[in-house]
Amino acid sequence: MGVTADAPIPQNGPALSQEEMERAYREMLLVRRFEERAGQLYGMGEIGGFCHLYIGQEAVVVGIGLAMKEGDPSITSYRDHGQMLVAGMTARGVMAELTGRSGGYSHGKGGSMHMFSREKEFYGGHGIVGAQVSLGTGLAFASAYRNEDRVSIVYMGEGASSQGQTFESFNLAALHKLPCLYVIENNRYGMGTAIERASASKDLSKNAAPWGIPSRKVDGMDVAAVYLAAQEALEHCRSGKGPFLLEMETYRYRGHSMSDPAKYRQRSEVDEMRRTRDPIETLKAEMTKHGIDDAFFKAVDADVKAVVKDAADFAVTSPEPDESELWTDVLVGE
Amino acid sequence: MASSILMPALSPTMTEGTLARWIKKEGDQVSSGDVLAEIETDKATMELEAIEDGVLGRILVHDGAEHVAVNTPIGVLLEEGEDASAADTVNLAEGGDDKTAPASETSSSSAPTAPVAAPSPVAEPEWGETEEITVREALRDAMGAEMRRDGDVFLLGEEVAQYQGAYKVSQGLLDEFGSKRVIDMPITEHGFTGMATGAALTGLKPIVEFMTMNFSLQAVDHIINSAAKTRYMSGGQMACPIVFRGPNGAAARVGAQHSQCFASWYAHIPGLKVVAPWSSADAKGLLRAAIRDPNPVVVLENEILYGQKFPCPVADDFVLPIGKARIEREGSDVTLVAFSIMVGVALEAAEELSKQGIEAEVINLRSLRPLDTETIVNSVKKTNRIVSVEEGWPAAGIGAEICTVAVEQAFDWLDAPPSRVCGLDIPLPYAANLEKLALPKPEWVVDAVRKQLGD
Numbered sequence A: 001m002g003v004t005a006d007a008p009i010p011q012n013g014p015a016l017s018q019e020e021m022e023r024a025y026r027e028m029l030l031v032r033r034f035e036e037r038a039g040q041l042y043g044m045g046e047i048g049g050f051c052h053l054y055i056g057q058e059a060v061v062v063g064i065g066l067a068m069k070e071g072d073p074s075i076t077s078y079r080d081h082g083q084m085l086v087a088g089m090t091a092r093g094v095m096a097e098l099t100g101r102s103g104g105y106s107h108g109k110g111g112s113m114h115m116f117s118r119e120k121e122f123y124g125g126h127g128i129v130g131a132q133v134s135l136g137t138g139l140a141f142a143s144a145y146r147n148e149d150r151v152s153i154v155y156m157g158e159g160a161s162s163q164g165q166t167f168e169s170f171n172l173a174a175l176h177k178l179p180c181l182y183v184i185e186n187n188r189y190g191m192g193t194a195i196e197r198a199s200a201s202k203d204l205s206k207n208a209a210p211w212g213i214p215s216r217k218v219d220g221m222d223v224a225a226v227y228l229a230a231q232e233a234l235e236h237c238r239s240g241k242g243p244f245l246l247e248m249e250t251y252r253y254r255g256h257s258m259s260d261p262a263k264y265r266q267r268s269e270v271d272e273m274r275r276t277r278d279p280i281e282t283l284k285a286e287m288t289k290h291g292i293d294d295a296f297f298k299a300v301d302a303d304v305k306a307v308v309k310d311a312a313d314f315a316v317t318s319p320e321p322d323e324s325e326l327w328t329d330v331l332v333g334e
Numbered sequence B: 001m002a003s004s005i006l007m008p009a010l011s012p013t014m015t016e017g018t019l020a021r022w023i024k025k026e027g028d029q030v031s032s033g034d035v036l037a038e039i040e041t042d043k044a045t046m047e048l049e050a051i052e053d054g055v056l057g058r059i060l061v062h063d064g065a066e067h068v069a070v071n072t073p074i075g076v077l078l079e080e081g082e083d084a085s086a087a088d089t090v091n092l093a094e095g096g097d098d099k100t101a102p103a104s105e106t107s108s109s110s111a112p113t114a115p116v117a118a119p120s121p122v123a124e125p126e127w128g129e130t131e132e133i134t135v136r137e138a139l140r141d142a143m144g145a146e147m148r149r150d151g152d153v154f155l156l157g158e159e160v161a162q163y164q165g166a167y168k169v170s171q172g173l174l175d176e177f178g179s180k181r182v183i184d185m186p187i188t189e190h191g192f193t194g195m196a197t198g199a200a201l202t203g204l205k206p207i208v209e210f211m212t213m214n215f216s217l218q219a220v221d222h223i224i225n226s227a228a229k230t231r232y233m234s235g236g237q238m239a240c241p242i243v244f245r246g247p248n249g250a251a252a253r254v255g256a257q258h259s260q261c262f263a264s265w266y267a268h269i270p271g272l273k274v275v276a277p278w279s280s281a282d283a284k285g286l287l288r289a290a291i292r293d294p295n296p297v298v299v300l301e302n303e304i305l306y307g308q309k310f311p312c313p314v315a316d317d318f319v320l321p322i323g324k325a326r327i328e329r330e331g332s333d334v335t336l337v338a339f340s341i342m343v344g345v346a347l348e349a350a351e352e353l354s355k356q357g358i359e360a361e362v363i364n365l366r367s368l369r370p371l372d373t374e375t376i377v378n379s380v381k382k383t384n385r386i387v388s389v390e391e392g393w394p395a396a397g398i399g400a401e402i403c404t405v406a407v408e409q410a411f412d413w414l415d416a417p418p419s420r421v422c423g424l425d426i427p428l429p430y431a432a433n434l435e436k437l438a439l440p441k442p443e444w445v446v447d448a449v450r451k452q453l454g455d
Ligand SMILES: Cc1ncc(C[n+]2csc(CCOP(=O)(O)OP(=O)(O)O)c2C)c(N)n1
Pocket: A077, A079, A127, A128, A129, A130, A156, A157, A158, A159, A160, A161, A187, A189, A190, A191, A256, B158, B187, B189, B211, B215, B218
């Protein structure tokens, strides 16, 4: 079938055009600043419960977003704010859901882990580790059933990749040749458990091999690499050849959720990652090499800051949901 | 412009904390991501990171300060190049200059919705001396004691070993018992529950910790079809001495998939025993009994109770019987039946009712299967009224069972139809105001009692 994980992806010219680089920079920065703000609002008690930040992993969702086509559905875990912003959901609506207000995507009833957008084909935010993998396989099933030219993007952590239903899904997707791109976001930890202590499989990109699902291991801190791999994988899925698996080697800078003291790793590990492999800084350096000047970065910084500030202002001033919302949306037609 | 650094909320249940120590000194340059200080929360020591670049202009709350309320200004961050005197311009009373943070009603929303200071019960009189310990410590001590007693007992689950428990219930157990008996699992509930159940069929005595009972749904097939039924299906040849435990019910603002009560689910199943501790004595006594029991036992704990202190017998051999309820408060006018965190709610309601001249008897069920129908029925015969209080949903719930027991076994003593106080019949909403409206509170219990009295 010509796709092996080991041969480099054929490439002519630079991976990203200038326009794509600019878009990638803006989107990664938006996710970063949005998440920093969410962390701040959590600290102020405006956001409650669990809140899982995406900081450090921005290149994954942004790179894949660049390669997706309009209408491709996506689904992920509770670490979902980045996915939603890249799917085109508004910063206001997402932030207001985090604060549990009526202006949020679920009118405050879902919270950080549970948000959806029919319009943007984003199927959530799931709190049960691994659940999104079979649900996402179902999204692909539906596309195949309806003969639609859509590939569903299914994100999971490396922790989730060990759940039984992940392997069951691989089998189903291969058996039915479903247009499904599985993306393992290997950020090395599932809560406090390092991957080495959770998976006997040393190469997660090979985890779908028994079902003949092609795969690649990708530098998930490099948005260009993510984009190239996603393009190849999506093309494979779209051409009717069935599922594809991408393992993204990435890293989360913050604790698992806001209440994680992160004692299971050395501070120096985080600092080293930030210093040497930060996806935003890496792209910025690349862009500077291409002659993009400081004025561009300054303008984007200011713009993103304004969007995030506007979202935060909205999120803390949007009213709490009306009490009548308690009883709505339990069943259709009632 | 100078801005204040606020005491952050760092966990869903934190309202105040200790400023353990500053890592940066006044005058230090900081960049976003640098650790500024260490904060002790209700569960752990956390690092406070800088969100913006600048200079730590002033420290307002010093090392070791305890009970620092969330949102208190603890320091001042100056912009680069700004003079230290700019620190004086920060309006501390209003929590700094951050205009995006109007003090809204929800700023206290990270506090648990359940009552914090539940009335303390008289500890087990027959067990002598007691000490005040948290429910978390009681559970840990129970596991420790049983693991010391019996080499066949071991603990497995996600984050139970190196991380010391996602909710710190297994704190210290890895150190004492080693990684052969305190075993971290990958996120594979179906698989590891099946594995533990298989080990139990050979006579080992696993304790399976579910990080929360919500995730036991991944494994529910093994709990019901493998653990609960094998004894019967083998004509009594096999036994399955296993404990399934973890926090059950609503925590604080964690949304519908993480906030639900599985009491009636598990209490429905023949072949299982189900206990639901409220106090530290309940927790220690019932968990020890569960571990010793030769049958599969589900222990439904509660995250909000973990940090609450109650007197608990210190006796080495303290254990409670499974299947026996406890009368927490005697009364003559109405029986309130509750379990787990709702015992506190029922006791608060009883205090309020007492002010109104109504004396409620409060029964802490402790065990849901078997159910102590004798204690319930005897109480109804005395008070002639019964209200069940549970956090779970009404349909086919524990309350339905309690009311049926009263009707079937004490019908002639009842002066009013039995009634139920339950969580609202909806998935639990995330929004702070809606969540508060959805879970039973003492007023609901008071109302239910008054209704029976014809008010
Ligand atoms: C079935 C289930 N088990 C356990 C949990 C608790 N839990 C939430 S996130 C998490 C770690 C998941 O790690 P990973 O899949 O690597 O995703 P990451 O958080 O790193 O993005 C665990 C154990 C859960 N939500 N669902």
